[in-house]
Amino acid sequence: MVEFEVWAEKYRPKLLKNVINQTHVTERLEAFVKEKNIPHCLFAGSAGTGKTTCGLAMAHDLYGEQWRANVLETNASDERGIDVIRHKIKDFSRMKSIGNVPYKLVILDEADALTRDAQQALRRTMENFTRTTRFILICNYSSKIIDPIQSRCSIFRFRSLSEKDQEKFIDRIVKEEKLKISSDGIKALITLAEGDLRRVANLLQASSSLKKNITEDVVYEAASRAKPKDVEDMLKSIMKGDFKDARKKLHDMLLIQGLAAEDIIKEIHQQIYNLNIPEEDKIKLVDKTGEYDFRISEGGSGLIQLESLLAQFLLFSKKK
Amino acid sequence: MPWTEKYAPQKVVEVVGQKKAVDQFLIWLKSWKPGKKAALFHGPAGTGKTALVEALGKEKNLEIIELNASDYRSASQIKEVIGQSIKQKSLFKKGKIFFIDEIDGLAGREDRGGTGEIIKIVKESQYPIILTANNPWDVKLRSLRSYCQLIKFGKVFYWDIIKKLQYICEKENVKCDKEIIIQMAKRSEGDLRSAINDLETLARDKKEITLKDLDSLGVREREMNIFDVLKIIFKTKTAMSAKLSIQNTDKDPEEIFLWIEQNVINEYEKSDEIAKAYEMLSRADLFMQRVKKRQEWKFEKYMIDLMTAGVALAKKEMYRKFSRYQYPDRISFLGRSKATRAESKEKLLELSKKLHCSTKKIREEFLPFFKELL
Numbered sequence: 001m002v003e004f005e006v007w008a009e010k011y012r013p014k015l016l017k018n019v020i021n022q023t024h025v026t027e028r029l030e031a032f033v034k035e036k037n038i039p040h041c042l043f044a045g046s047a048g049t050g051k052t053t054c055g056l057a058m059a060h061d062l063y064g065e066q067w068r069a070n071v072l073e074t075n076a077s078d079e080r081g082i083d084v085i086r087h088k089i090k091d092f093s094r095m096k097s098i099g100n101v102p103y104k105l106v107i108l109d110e111a112d113a114l115t116r117d118a119q120q121a122l123r124r125t126m127e128n129f130t131r132t133t134r135f136i137l138i139c140n141y142s143s144k145i146i147d148p149i150q151s152r153c154s155i156f157r158f159r160s161l162s163e164k165d166q167e168k169f170i171d172r173i174v175k176e177e178k179l180k181i182s183s184d185g186i187k188a189l190i191t192l193a194e195g196d197l198r199r200v201a202n203l204l205q206a207s208s209s210l211k212k213n214i215t216e217d218v219v220y221e222a223a224s225r226a227k228p229k230d231v232e233d234m235l236k237s238i239m240k241g242d243f244k245d246a247r248k249k250l251h252d253m254l255l256i257q258g259l260a261a262e263d264i265i266k267e268i269h270q271q272i273y274n275l276n277i278p279e280e281d282k283i284k285l286v287d288k289t290g291e292y293d294f295r296i297s298e299g300g301s302g303l304i305q306l307e308s309l310l311a312q313f314l315l316f317s318k319k320k
Numbered sequence: 321m322p323w324t325e326k327y328a329p330q331k332v333v334e335v336v337g338q339k340k341a342v343d344q345f346l347i348w349l350k351s352w353k354p355g356k357k358a359a360l361f362h363g364p365a366g367t368g369k370t371a372l373v374e375a376l377g378k379e380k381n382l383e384i385i386e387l388n389a390s391d392y393r394s395a396s397q398i399k400e401v402i403g404q405s406i407k408q409k410s411l412f413k414k415g416k417i418f419f420i421d422e423i424d425g426l427a428g429r430e431d432r433g434g435t436g437e438i439i440k441i442v443k444e445s446q447y448p449i450i451l452t453a454n455n456p457w458d459v460k461l462r463s464l465r466s467y468c469q470l471i472k473f474g475k476v477f478y479w480d481i482i483k484k485l486q487y488i489c490e491k492e493n494v495k496c497d498k499e500i501i502i503q504m505a506k507r508s509e510g511d512l513r514s515a516i517n518d519l520e521t522l523a524r525d526k527k528e529i530t531l532k533d534l535d536s537l538g539v540r541e542r543e544m545n546i547f548d549v550l551k552i553i554f555k556t557k558t559a560m561s562a563k564l565s566i567q568n569t570d571k572d573p574e575e576i577f578l579w580i581e582q583n584v585i586n587e588y589e590k591s592d593e594i595a596k597a598y599e600m601l602s603r604a605d606l607f608m609q610r611v612k613k614r615q616e617w618k619f620e621k622y623m624i625d626l627m628t629a630g631v632a633l634a635k636k637e638m639y640r641k642f643s644r645y646q647y648p649d650r651i652s653f654l655g656r657s658k659a660t661r662a663e664s665k666e667k668l669l670e671l672s673k674k675l676h677c678s679t680k681k682i683r684e685e686f687l688p689f690f691k692e693l694l
Contacts, residue, residue: 004692009675052676077678078669083463086436110678198677198685206689222689243585243594255653258664258683295606299613303650304581304605311598314591 008201011173016057019050020197021165025156029054033061036101040126040135042111042150044142045158048196051138054158055107058136062101070097070104076118077110085114085121093129104133111137112144119146126152161195169197173204181214188219230257231267232274238310239275241317246310254303261302265293265309281316288312323520324513327488329375335368336512337480342372344471349376349448358442358449360423360465362456363473366513369452373419383416398437416447424453424461435464442467475510478502484512485519494519495528503534546571546579550645553580553632554587562632563625573620574608577601577627578648584631587643593635600630667694 013019016026016033025043032038038058043051059071072092074084089106097104108114114122126135126149135153139145142155170189174181185207193199206222207214230253238246253259272285292309296302329335335342341361348359361369377384387401402418420438442449453461456470482498482505489496496519508515522533552565566576584597604626607619668679671693675682686693 004690006675006686006690006693008686012676056676073673073676075672075678077680078672083436087463109676113678202685202689241591247585251649251653255650257687260680260684263684292602295602298606299609300602300606301609305602307581308598308602308605311595315595317591 006202007173007177007205008198011169011176011201012053012056013050014057014060016054016061019053019057020169021161022050022054022158025054025158028156029058030061033058036062038062038103038105038134038136040130040153041137042142042145042153042155043136043138043158044140044155046140046160046195048193048198048200049158049161050197051158052107052109055109055136055138059105059107062105063099066099070099070101071107072104073107073109075109077113082115082118082121085118085125089122090125090129093125093133096132103131105136106133107136107138109138110140112139112141116146119149123148123152161197163190166190166193166195166197166200169200170204173201177208179204179208179214180212182216184216185214185219188216192219192223228267228271231264231271234310235268235271235275235313238313239277239317241314243311243314246313247307250306250310251303254306261296261306262293264302264306265289265296268309269293277316285313285316322517323488323492324516327484327491327516329368329371331379332372332375335372335375336484337476338368338372338473341368341471341473344469345372348469348471352448354446355443357467357469358451360456360468360470361450361452361473362454362470364454364475364510366508366511366515367473367476368512369473370421373417373450373452377417380415384419385416386419386421396437398434398441402441418445418447418449420449420451422453423451423464424455424458435460439464439467476512478505478508478510481505481508481510481512481515485515488516488519489523492523494523494526496523497529497531500529500531500534545569546576547645549576550579550583553628554583554635554643555638556632557635557638559625559629559633562628566624566628573624573627575651577604577608577623578650579645580627580631582648582650583643583645586645587639588635589639590636597631597634600626600634604630664694 016030019026043054045051056073059067063070072089074088076084079088089108092104092106095104108122122135123146137145137149137153142150142157167186167190170181170186173179181204189200189203189207192203203219203222204214207218210222211218230249234246234249234253237243237249250264253264254261269286269289272282272289275282275285277285289309292300292305292312296305332342332346341363345359345361348357361372363369373384376382385402385405387398402420405416418441423435423438438451451464451468456465456468482501485496485501485504486498488494489501504515504518508518522529526533546569549565549569553562556562556565566573569576571579581601584594584601588594588597604623607623607626610619611617611623665679668682671682671686672679675686677685682693
C-alpha cells in the first residue's frame with residue numbers, strides 16, 4: 001500500500017485538551033490521568049464526536065512512548081463473540097503492565113455490538129482483573145450495554161457538535177493543508193456531515209482531491225460519489241421495470257462492496273421521495289420499505305429481503 | 321448387527337480406499353509426542369474417518385475416549401469427559417486415544433468455548449488426539465486449525481466400493497450381478513457407508529438381487545435433479561405437488577431456496593407475479609433464519625411450504641414456454657470470491673488498526689471517498 005494519509009487520522013487530536021467541545025468530559029479525564037487512576041469508563045455519544053480520540057489520547061498521556069504495549073484496542077464490531085472476551089481480552093488483562101502505571105488499558109470500541117453473552121463474560125473479566133486492567137468501553141447508545149456493566153463504569157456522554165465546533169475543525173484542516181474553501185462550501189460540509197467530524201475530514205479531503213477551489217458544488221460532487229449513487233442507479237433500473245439489472249446492482253453492493261443491508265435500506269427510504277411517481281405511491285412504498293426493514297431486524301437475511309423489496313417496487317414501475 | 325458395523329475394518333490396513341490418508345496418519349502417529357499437533361481427519365461422510373480410528377483401537381488394543389456431536393460439548397463438559405484423563409493411564413488397555421468426532425458440529429451457543437478447551441487439551445494431552453470434520457475450513461475451527469495436522473479423506477473410488485460390496489455379497493451368500501453392484505457404487509457417490517447400507521436394505525433375507533430390486537431403492541427418484549424440481553414448482557398450479565416436489569432431491573431446503581430465488585425471474589414475467597413470489601420468498605427466509613437462530617426445526621415446514629407452494633401459486637397462468645434455469649449467482653459468487661474476500665478482509669483489518677475503527681466503518685465512511693486505501 002502506498003502511504004496514503006487520511007486526514008481523519010492526521011487531524012485526530014493527540015491531546016485531551018485539543019478535543020473539540022467536550023470539556024465536561026476531558027477535564028475529568030485529565031484529572032484521572034494526573035492521578036494515574038482511571039476507573040472503568042463508558043463513553044457514549046454519536047459518531048465522530050471524539051470518543052475514540054479521547055480514549056487514545058488518555059492512553060498517550062498515561063503511558064507516553066510505551067502506550068502500545070499497555071493498551072489493547074479492539075473493535076467489537078469485528079470481534080463480537082464471546083471468544084474475544086474469553087481469550088484475547090482475558091489473556092491481555094491477566095498480565096501486568098509495563099512502566100510505572102500499575103494497570104493496563106483495554107479500549108473496546110463499538111461495544112454496543114457485543115452480544116449479550118459476551119457482555120456477561122466481560123462483566124466478570126472487568127471485576128476479576130481490576131487490579132491489572134481498566135476498561136474503556138465506547139458505544140453510540142449506552143442503553144445497549146447491560147446494566148451490570150454500566151454500573152461498574154463512570155459514564156461520559158459526548159455532546160453532539162454544533163456548527164461552530166465543526167467550523168473550528170474545518171478551519172484547523174484548511175489552514176494546515178493550505179486549502180481554499182468558500183463559505184457555502186463550509187456550509188455544505190456541515191450539512192452533509194451531520195456533526196460527525198470524521199465525515200467532515202473525509203468529505204473535505206475527497207473534495208480537495210477533486211478541485212483546488214472548494215465550493216458547494218465540489219463538496220456535493222464528492223459526496224455523491226459515495227454510496228447514494230449506487231442506490232439511485234439501482235432504483236432507476238427497478239423503476240424502469242428492469243428487475244434483473246436492479247438485482248445485479250444490489251448483489252454488487254451487498255456481496256462485492258460488502259455494504260450492510262440496513263444501510264442500503266436506509267438510503268432507499270431516503271430516495272423514495274425523489275422518485276418520479278405519484279405521491280400516494282411514495283407513501284405505499286415507504287410502508288413496504290418499513291415492513292422489509294422490520295423483517296431484516298427480525299433476522300431475515302439482508303439479500304433476500306432487499307431483493308423482495310425491489311420486487312415490490314416493480315409494482316410501481318413503468319413496466320406495470 | 322448392521323452390515324456397516326459387521327464389515328467395518330478390524331485392522332488399519334483394511335480401511336478401504338484411503339491409502340494416502342492412512343499413510344499420513346501412521347506417520348503422524350509414529351512421531352507423536354505429548355505437545356505435538358492433533359490429527360484432523362476431514363472429508364465427506366462415509367469415507368472412513370471414524371472407521372480408521374476404530375480399527376486402530378482394535379488392532380493396537382487402545383482405549384478410545386470418544387466425544388461426538390450427540391454429546392454436549394461446552395468447555396466444562398469437555399473438561400469433564402476428557403480433562404481428567406489426559407494424564408491418567410488407562411486401566412485395562414495399552415494406551416488411549418482421544419477421539420472428538422464431528423467438531424464442525426460444535427454448536428455456537430450451546431458448546432460455547434468448546435474449541436478453546438479442545439486447544440488446551442491438545443496442548444496438554446499425554447495421549448494422541450484425533451478430530452474429525454466434514455469441513456475443516458469452517459470459521460469455527462479457525463483457531464483450532466493451527467493446532468492440527470490436516471489429513472484429507474477423499475471420496476472412496478467407486479472400484480474400491482465395488483470390491484467391498486462384492487466381498488460382502490460373497491460372505492453373505494448373496495447373488496448379485498456385477499452390473500447391479502456397479503450401479504450401487506456409482507450412486508453412492510463415494511460414500512461407502514451408504515453403499516453398504518443400500519446393499520443390506522436390498523439383500524436382507526434374500527439370496528439374490530435383481531435389477532428390479534434396485535428400482536425399489538428409488539434410485540431415479542433420489543436423483544431427481546434440481547432442474548426437474550424447479551420445473552414442477554414453476555409450472556404447477558397445485559400447492560401439494562409443488563410442496564412434494566422437493567422431497568426427492570438430495571439438496572437441502574436452504575440450497576433449493578437459492579435455486580428457486582435465482583429462477584423466479586427466468587420463469588415469471590408479470591410484475592405482480594414476481595412481486596408476489598418474492599413476498600413469499602421473503603417470508604420463507606424469515607422462517608429459515610428462525611430455524612437457524614433458535615434451532616427450532618418446527619419452523620422449517622413453513623419455510624418449505626412458502627418457498628415451494630407459495631412461489632408456485634404466485635402465477636395466474638402457467639407459462640407455456642421453455643425456461644432455461646440458472647445456477648444460483650450466490651453459490652457461484654461465494655465459491656469464486658472466497659480468496660479475494662479473504663484478502664480484502666485482511667486489508668480492512670490492517671486499516672482498522674491504523675484508523676482506529678471497525679472494518680464496517682471503514683467500508684462505509686472511508687472507502688467511498690478513498691478507493692486508494694485498498
